[in-house]
Amino acid sequence: MSELVPPALPHVVRLHAYTPGLQPAEPGWVKLNTNECPYPPSPRVVEAIRREVGEDGASLRLYPNPTSARLRAAVAELHGEGLQAGNVCIGNGSDDILNLLVRAFVGPAAADPEPGGGRPAAGAAAAAGFTLPSYSLYPVLVEIQQGRCQTIPFERSMRLPVDRIARSDARAFFLTSPNAPTGVAFSNAELERVLAGFRGLLVVDEAYAPFANEHAIPLLARHPNLVVVRTFSKAYALAGIRVGYALANPAIIDLLDRVRDSYNVNRLSQAAALAALSDQSYYDAIISRVKATRDRFVADCTQRRGWFTYPSAANFIFTEPRDSRGNTGPAVALSAFEFLRARKVLVRHFPSHALTAPFLRLSVGTDAEMRVLSESLDAWQSAPVPDV
Numbered sequence: 001m002s003e004l005v006p007p008a009l010p011h012v013v014r015l016h017a018y019t020p021g022l023q024p025a026e027p028g029w030v031k032l033n034t035n036e037c038p039y040p041p042s043p044r045v046v047e048a049i050r051r052e053v054g055e056d057g058a059s060l061r062l063y064p065n066p067t068s069a070r071l072r073a074a075v076a077e078l079h080g081e082g083l084q085a086g087n088v089c090i091g092n093g094s095d096d097i098l099n100l101l102v103r104a105f106v107g108p109a110a111a112d113p114e115p116g117g118g119r120p121a122a123g124a125a126a127a128a129g130f131t132l133p134s135y136s137l138y139p140v141l142v143e144i145q146q147g148r149c150q151t152i153p154f155e156r157s158m159r160l161p162v163d164r165i166a167r168s169d170a171r172a173f174f175l176t177s178p179n180a181p182t183g184v185a186f187s188n189a190e191l192e193r194v195l196a197g198f199r200g201l202l203v204v205d206e207a208y209a210p211f212a213n214e215h216a217i218p219l220l221a222r223h224p225n226l227v228v229v230r231t232f233s234k235a236y237a238l239a240g241i242r243v244g245y246a247l248a249n250p251a252i253i254d255l256l257d258r259v260r261d262s263y264n265v266n267r268l269s270q271a272a273a274l275a276a277l278s279d280q281s282y283y284d285a286i287i288s289r290v291k292a293t294r295d296r297f298v299a300d301c302t303q304r305r306g307w308f309t310y311p312s313a314a315n316f317i318f319t320e321p322r323d324s325r326g327n328t329g330p331a332v333a334l335s336a337f338e339f340l341r342a343r344k345v346l347v348r349h350f351p352s353h354a355l356t357a358p359f360l361r362l363s364v365g366t367d368a369e370m371r372v373l374s375e376s377l378d379a380w381q382s383a384p385v386p387d388v
């Protein structure tokens with residue numbers, strides 16, 4: 001069969017696709033591997049979807065609003081800070097927004113003009129930058145556009161390498177804050193120091209900002225090269241609905257609209273997201289609950305177990321398991337991961353980077369789910385360690 005398929009472009013053939021966390025088909029799992037919200041969305045969301053479908057689904061014959069216009073206005077109003085609908089672009093998940101940013105700003109290195117307007121110099125400007133570790137979708141999107149990746153590594157402290165990012169010549173730099181998979185947040189003071197030097201587009205991916213104490217939206221007014229990206233998937237309990245957005249200068253929003261699918265957000269998703277925004281007090285309550293559970297579980301890891309754990313400003317915890325002999329490392333983390341999986345507790349292990357391989361990322365679930373997780377980790381810790 002495959003010899004009948006015409007040859008694809010070489011960079012697509014070479015592409016390493018993004019690996020999403022497992023979504024088990026069968027029930028019975030304690031699912032703490034993709035940072036979904038453990039609580040259902042606002043009841044207004046279900047009502048709004050029912051209303052949008054109506055008795056006979058007649059509205060589904062019609063295309064959705066192409067710009068998600070009401071949602072843009074509602075998002076601008078939610079954040080205040082002088083933002084208008086013209087500062088907002090809605091995406092089919094924030095992954096769509098990240099893809100649009102790469103499409104608009106990142107391309108083959110040869111397309112980078114020299115400062116003087118001449119031919120590109122050898123080793124021309126890197127096209128897209130990001131830290132390592134961070135969200136592993138960025139390099140995939142960059143490779144699809146045949147851009148070049150410039151990576152700036154963290155040290156184990158996970159302190160932001162401010163000066164290196166400020167000096168980067170990337171066209172666009174993608175910074176996750178709070179970071180994934182560590183949960184470590186970067187302050188606006190640090191972002192301001194990056195913005196004081198960096199001349200490209202700074203994209204701050206704030207998927208987890210509703211769980212943090214600070215966010216970068218107040219910086220938008222002073223920095224026309226800043227984009228803040230948000231999602232309904234985590235804090236709004238709507239990962240299945242696929243809505244995210246960019247906040248930026250209207251000139252940047254205009255560029256994203258040019259490269260966007262004309263109907264990128266479907267009717268039901270627009271209605272669901274609008275309804276969610278109308279029920280902030282519901283979400284304030286579940287976000288507080290997730291944060292309280294998180295802080296208790298961080299204490300469980302650090303104080304009761306003595307495990308090194310990064311301070312989390314997100315809805316997940318990045319911790320370094322220690323076995324009964326006091327050992328840590330990639331094999332120890334893998335052993336804990338597999339032990340949990342055998343008990344139908346699903347968490348995430350990132351073996352491909354030296355700074356992440358000794359750790360597990362635990363999404364914050366309900367208190368009952370975290371109790372199961374804690375008891376399973378106790379059982380792992382008291383299980384005999386096999387000699388290697």
Ligand SMILES: *Cc1c(COP(=O)(O)O)cnc(C)c1O
Pocket residue numbers: 092093094095096135176180205207230231232233239242243244
């Ligand atoms: C979950 C996540 C996203 C993806 O969000 P969607 O809106 O579901 O596409 C984007 N960035 C980071 C860092 C994430 O963890």
